[in-house]
Amino acid sequence: MSRNNWTNDKLFERLLNNKSTDTYRDNIKALWSRPEKEVLKKCKELTRSAIPRERRIGIDVLSQLGGMDRPFGAETLALYLRILPKEKDPKVLESLLHAIGHNNTGLENKDIDQLSSLKKHSYAVVRFGLVFALNGIDKPVAIDTLIHLSSDKDTDIRNWATFALGEQISRNNKAIRDALWARVDDQDEDTRLEAVMGLARRKDPRVYDVITRELANGEAGTLLFDAIAVLGSADFLSALEKLQQKSAKDDSIHPSWRLKLQETIDALKS
Numbered sequence: 426m427s428r429n430n431w432t433n434d435k436l437f438e439r440l441l442n443n444k445s446t447d448t449y450r451d452n453i454k455a456l457w458s459r460p461e462k463e464v465l466k467k468c469k470e471l472t473r474s475a476i477p478r479e480r481r482i483g484i485d486v487l488s489q490l491g492g493m494d495r496p497f498g499a500e501t502l503a504l505y506l507r508i509l510p511k512e513k514d515p516k517v518l519e520s521l522l523h524a525i526g527h528n529n530t531g532l533e534n535k536d537i538d539q540l541s542s543l544k545k546h547s548y549a550v551v552r553f554g555l556v557f558a559l560n561g562i563d564k565p566v567a568i569d570t571l572i573h574l575s576s577d578k579d580t581d582i583r584n585w586a587t588f589a590l591g592e593q594i595s596r597n598n599k600a601i602r603d604a605l606w607a608r609v610d611d612q613d614e615d616t617r618l619e620a621v622m623g624l625a626r627r628k629d630p631r632v633y634d635v636i637t638r639e640l641a642n643g644e645a646g647t648l649l650f651d652a653i654a655v656l657g658s659a660d661f662l663s664a665l666e667k668l669q670q671k672s673a674k675d676d677s678i679h680p681s682w683r684l685k686l687q688e689t690i691d692a693l694k695s
Contacts, residue, residue: 428455433464440482453485460491465500472504477514484517488524495528502528506536515548522554529558537562541570549579556585563594572604583608584616591623602629609635618648625652633660640664643671647682650689662693 428436428451440452456464464486471483487501495501505525512518525532525540532540543555556574559567574586587608590601606629608620621639624632632652639649640661645668653661669686672678 428452429458431455433459433461433467437467437482441479453482456486457489457492460494460496464490465497469504472508477517480512480514481517481520484520484524488520488527498528499531502531506539509539515546515551518543518546518548519550519554522551522558526554526557526560529560529562532562534564534566537564537566537570541566544570544573549577549582552577552579553582553585556582556589560585560589561593563596568594568596568601572600575604575608580613580616583611584613584619587611587616587619587623591619591626597627602627605629606631614644614646615648618646618652622648622652622655625655628656632656633658636661637664640668643668647685650685654689654692657693659693662690665690665693 431439433456436452436456440449443449443452468483468487468490471479472487474480474483484505487497487504489495490497490501502525505521505528509518509521509525512521522540522543537559540555540558543551546552546555552574556571559571562568568590571586571589574582575590577583577586587605591605594601602624605620605623605627608616609624609632611617611620618639621632621635624635633656636649636653636656639645641664650665653665665686669683669690672683672686
């Protein structure tokens with residue numbers, strides 16, 4: 426029988442008693458499609474459990490209960506913010522921060538202050554969760570926190586914080602531009618190109634030389650092409666055409682990369 430036909434009790438029973446993580450997400454997703462008072466009540470009970478795994482299950486189900494409609498969104502966000510100061514388990518904190526990120530449009534300044542206190546947490550999963558919780562929040566304290574996390578020692582945290590600063594908010598000030606500029610030489614390519622994209626969106630003139638350097642390296646990612654398209658400068662046309670010629674006989678290159686390169690060339694010619 427498909428799990429979509431299982432009762433709520435059976436889904437929760439599987440989540441609580443099955444030690445395997447293989448079906449965890451599937452069972453959580455099945456409950457997301459059931460925005461019922463019964464599910465809400467059970468999740469609230471689980472968030473009060475003394476067992477970290479049970480608290481995490483309650484949080485994970487609530488995080489996207491009801492899909493895009495989120496009928497209990499405001500209520501569950503308030504719940505998350507109430508339990509956040511008391512939670513010490515790093516894996517539960519991880520779930521809690523991701524859940525807040527899925528419902529963060531209602532965050533107020535005092536809530537952001539509370540969240541930002543975790544920016545130096547010793548566990549990387551918590552700091553990464555904090556990036557997700559603040560993603561898209563265009564408020565000074567959130568931005569300051571993302572700037573701090575954009576220089577984190579963990580590569581994934583730097584990458585996602587740089588993405589959040591560069592592409593998920595429209596604010597353009599010196600602090601943001603300087604934080605992005607600090608990442609243009611990052612050893613991680615994704616982080617580096619997210620910084621380039623963020624600077625290109627803000628028309629920072631310093632980014633032209635960085636793009637020229639990346640193109641000369643001959644290993645340009647598609648995000649670099651997006652940055653060039655955003656700038657719309659025909660100055661890059663010659664380098665792009667040379668890159669296209671150089672890569673023409675390389676069978677290892679994915680077709681989507683070739684398509685993006687061609688689209689960028691066409692955009693600059695139009």
